[in-house]
Amino acid sequence: xSFGFSIGDFLAVIEFAKKIRKDFAGAPNEFxxxxxxxxxxxxxxxxxxxxxxxxxxxxxxQDTEVAASERDLSPKEETDLQTISDGCQNILTELKDxxxxxxxxxxxxxxxxxxxxxxxxxxxxxxxxVRNLRSRVNDNITLLNAFTLRQxxxxxxxxxxxxxxxxxxxxxxxxxPVDYFPQQNDFLRQRQAGTGQWLxxxxxxxxxxxxxxxxxxxxxxxxxxxxxxTSIVVExxxxxx
Numbered sequence: 001x002s003f004g005f006s007i008g009d010f011l012a013v014i015e016f017a018k019k020i021r022k023d024f025a026g027a028p029n030e031f032x033x034x035x036x037x038x039x040x041x042x043x044x045x046x047x048x049x050x051x052x053x054x055x056x057x058x059x060x061x062q063d064t065e066v067a068a069s070e071r072d073l074s075p076k077e078e079t080d081l082q083t084i085s086d087g088c089q090n091i092l093t094e095l096k097d098x099x100x101x102x103x104x105x106x107x108x109x110x111x112x113x114x115x116x117x118x119x120x121x122x123x124x125x126x127x128x129x130v131r132n133l134r135s136r137v138n139d140n141i142t143l144l145n146a147f148t149l150r151q152x153x154x155x156x157x158x159x160x161x162x163x164x165x166x167x168x169x170x171x172x173x174x175x176x177p178v179d180y181f182p183q184q185n186d187f188l189r190q191r192q193a194g195t196g197q198w199l200x201x202x203x204x205x206x207x208x209x210x211x212x213x214x215x216x217x218x219x220x221x222x223x224x225x226x227x228x229x230t231s232i233v234v235e236x237x238x239x240x241x
Contacts, residue, residue, distance in 0.1 A: 017058040024050035045130045053137045060144040187231035196232035
């Protein structure tokens with residue numbers, strides 16, 4: 001992979017998502033108690049982000065990491081994945097900072113020990129702000145899913161193409177075990193410059209090439225050059241594929 005993209009950096013984003021989920025684990029009940037009455041709708045979305053959306057993001061990140069690790073990515077794919085990774089890092093950082101705004105540590109003396117616990121500050125969430133956060137998390141999940149889907153489709157296309165090539169080769173082997181490629185090259189080496197160009201330029205040849213299910217019949221006496229002309233036609237058709 002190129003210098004611009006690192007699986008190690010991507011794994012760091014995955015661990016970051018896991019940490020944020022862990023930081024919010026067990027908090028919903030305490031969180032609800034800290035909400036002002038008029039922000040319960042925002043609080044429900046806030047809870048959904050950290051309980052469900054970040055979990056989904058973490059899972060999709062791991063799926064994408066597996067997909068990216070199992071193949072050589074093109075430079076464009078590396079750039080795309082780096083952009084998505086940066087986007088995930090940014091939204092996770094913002095979520096972490098948001099959590100920090102509403103959590104404080106409270107130290108209490110319990111016997112001979114001092115115990116520190118998390119306490120939710122009194123919250124006053126803006127509905128539009130938390131909706132925006134959820135939307136951005138969802139956008140990153142969508143981008144990651146799209147990237148992984150493209151990789152799966154590429155793999156499927158390669159598998160189908162390989163199977164088709166194998167089937168075509170099996171048919172050719174059934175028709176004849178002879179490899180005509182060396183003979184074709186030998187015939188082309190015997191060709192003089194411009195030989196057969198009259199055939200390639202002819203109206204009948206052009207019509208035959210452009211019309212499906214047609215046969216081009218070229219009779220000639222022995223030694224007229226039918227074999228060389230055939231090799232020229234094969235070469236011409238090969239360049240059109």
